[in-house]
Amino acid sequence: MLHVTTDPLAEAAAALAANPAKAERLARTLSSRDPADPRPRLILASALRRLGRPAHALPILLDLARAWPKAARTRYELGLALCGVGRGQEGDQQLDTAVAIDPRHAEAWRAIADRAFACGAVQRERRALAALARLDADHPDLGRAAELVALDCHDEADPILRSFCRAHPHHAEGARLLAACHIAHRTVHAAETLLRHALSLDPQSKRIRFDLAHALFAARLAQQALTELAPLLAAEPDNPAYLNLQAACLGLLGDDKAAEAINARLAEAFPANPGVAVNHGHAARTAGLRDTAIRAYRRATILAPHMGEAWWGLANLKIGALSDADEAQMRGLLGGSLPADDRMRLSYALGRRLEDAGDAAGAFALYAQGAALARVKFGGADQDYAAQAHDVCQLYTPEFLAARSGQGSPDAAPIFIVGLPRSGSTLVEQILASHPAIEGTMELPYIGSLVGRIEREGGATRIASASPAQLRDWGEEYLALARVHCRLGRTHFIDKMPNNFRHIGLIRLIVPEARIIDVRRNPMAACFSGFKQLFAEGQEFSYDLEDLAAYYRHYLAIVRHFHAVAPGAVHTLVYEDLVDDTEGQVRSLLAALGLPFDPACLRFFENDRAVRTVSSEQVRQPIYRSGLDQWRKFEPFLAPLAQGLGDDCTGWRA
Structure with a gap:
């Protein structure tokens, strides 16, 4: 009879994800047998954290970190335990240490990304997602391009991906990433073609299906986007990215109450994220919930005072929602260093405030300042409108229209x-x-x-x-x-x-x-x-x-x-x-x-x-x-x- 020998340590580690209570029991037994072995203690701490007892895990992890300061896994667990007891800043520092020790520690990068999203730290989240994208790639060129896409550097990623896809025409992830560049460049029809090809190569990919839903939404095909999104939401009903896209699709279809309800749910789940608060403000405004919109925008200005979109949301209600104190705060913000997008929106918001106050010269100067930034962001018109009108008149003659009447x-x-x-x-x-x-x-x-x-x-x-x-x-x-x-x-x-x-x-x-x-x-x-x-x-x-x-x-x-x-x-x-x-x-x-x-x-x-x-x-x-x-x-x-x-x-x- 064949006897299978089970490694108790491996069994305890394997139980962590699905059965942390079992992992705790096994780890306690192993620790009592060999108190000098750090591995059972790390499993025990992880099990306690997963069971909702981070305060009990913390002393164990602090001891392990002192004894083995270069252990990335210990730092990762310590970071999550500290976050779990409300010491988020210290926890983030430990997570940063974990990826500094082991830059390939995907779980730590994922934790950094999730925590950054929760508090609206956009750049920090983007850097973590870029690291994850690089780690997930199966080719160096693809890894570099994936990192650039995550960092929103699509112009740099595009030539790398075109070259890669020519050499690897049946690589699903390459096609998905190239589609992301097309979406950024607003050639949505090409993105959809690439994503449908990628999905035919890898039908189970959640990332490809989500990107396809996003491309369809970008093409304003909301109903089709919801169809692609449905199986993803069924599997992960609380995924904030899926919910955000669902709300946007419902808004495009005119179901504004449902869209506002989803945004309200996200705002409750992520109360420290100012971007989520702004989205809720936009949805509430569309649904006619003026007071709810004002509260949401106000919350965003408290969470992120520099956030121009929140200030512009208040100003754009056109009901005089901005006060003297708001004016002073916006002036102070514009007097400092700001990202171009925030400066653009704050310029318009303060311009609206000054116009309401009767200062036409001051308002126009700010509108002009905002418009100059918007022209850079969106691109100048740079079109020959006279030639376009001439072409319309040349095509649609009385004879042309009469020949096609009916x-x-x-x-x-x-x-x-x-x-x-x-x-x-x-x-x-x-x-x-x-x-x-x-x-x-x-x-x-x-x-x-x-x-x-x-x-x-x-x-x-x-x-x-x-x-x-x-x-x-x-x-x-x-x-x-x-x-x-x-x-x-x-x-x-x-x-x-x-x-x-x-x-x-x-x-x-x-x-x-x-x-x-x-x-x-x-x-x-x-x-x-x-x-x-x-x-x-x-x-x-x-x-x-x-x-x-x-x-x-x-x-x-x-x-x-x-x-x-x-x-x-x-x-x-x-x-x-x-x-x-x-x-x-x-x-x-x-x-x-x-x-x-x-x-x-x-x-x-x-x-x-x-x-x-x-x-x-x-x-x-x-x-x-x-x-x-x-x-x-x-x-x-x-x-x-x-x-x-x-x-x-x-x-x-x-």
Whole structure:
């Protein structure tokens, strides 16, 4: 008969993860047999810590650390035990010592990353994740690239990964990391292709599936992202990265209460992380929970006083949430050393505070300072808008449109609201969404995504050669994606992406029965309002007055073209007229949409639907005139804007 000899020490160590109580019993027995052997004592201490008794583990570990100061595993356990008894700073020092002794100690790096996330130490967390990424790689080049990706150095990682993937086309992790570079560079379609390839090579990889979900979210395909995320959440329902992405997807789909609830749960689980608090503030604001949003932003400013995003969150509520004390604190912060992102957001926040206080010169200087930083961060517009408008006019002639009349999807559900940001489009959306036949959704990205794909396939040539079946397919594709956001079963829905004015021609081809509303505002007011607004992403033209002027003229040229070649296709509503004669303009607008007047549209401020734009608080109150001429206080600083607008500065209504 074969007898298997079991190593009691190995058995005790193996029991730690799944059965720490057993590990404790075995370790105590082994320690009593040989008190001089440190190994059973280390296992005993680890078992006690895992059983929730770090105070009992601590004396053992302190003795071991004194006797064997170069033992990385002991330092790791000591660090966790110290953290467990509330001595976090000492615990972090021990974890740092553990990885200094053994830079390949993955468990210690993971503990450092987890603790850094809990307190919002972003750079410390990033360094730990970079070390883990390097350790996990099976090739030196891949390890270096993985480290760079974790450190957010995608430009440096990209050439390494391209070379690696050419040499190893079936390496799943290489494809995953290269996809991360594509996401950082906003070539999301390429990232999705790489990640689906990687997942086919390694279907069980949680990292690849999570990155695919993230890529789909970046492409604004939230429902598909949630599908990929579902098995990950089923396995790890408390994983903060999974929950954060789930909340973002739900917010994109319009389930704002669920998104806020998840963010509230994360804020409760990680009360020391200011980034989590800010996310909760954003979610609460969108859900209409103003007081909750203020508390969340305030908490973030206490946890991380330098955090510009929290200050801008308060300022961007546009309800005068900042105090004299806040102003003094922000001035002090801007007088010191700050990361560029925080300085950018604080500049806008303090600018808003000074504008509210009547200091136009001081406010404009800060807006200009913030805009200069935003232009560096997001990139300048650097586009030939006149040439783009010319190309649109050349393609969409009366003959071209007439030849394709009646093609596309016949669905009349969509109502597109287009124009410049900060021109009153959110107000018009709120008015229309108060009508029982119309549902407000959000700024849907799907026309822009479709245009991006068409551009990759040939642009104007691809559109000109599209068959009736192709135009209908594009229309049906758009409608299928947009309807995910429709929850009320109403006849019409609103797509409020303002930049869709650039795609009026394509909209006419693929959903010819859709209504298009152009919301137009005095260019000095609209452009300055955009200039002083820090947008979450995009709108690169808004950070320079001359770019703003060129973009406004580009917008006018395109809308005017479609008024000429397709009369009645676009209904222009002037914001100033809406303020002066709200009922008359609302009646005219509804008539243009083929809908009866409903008095609820005049009480739009009672509509408690979620509003996702920077005007969320403004449209929850009756129309007021005070904002019409706010720009005039800044007129002395707006000469480049007026000059760039040329004749359209006064002839913009034409």
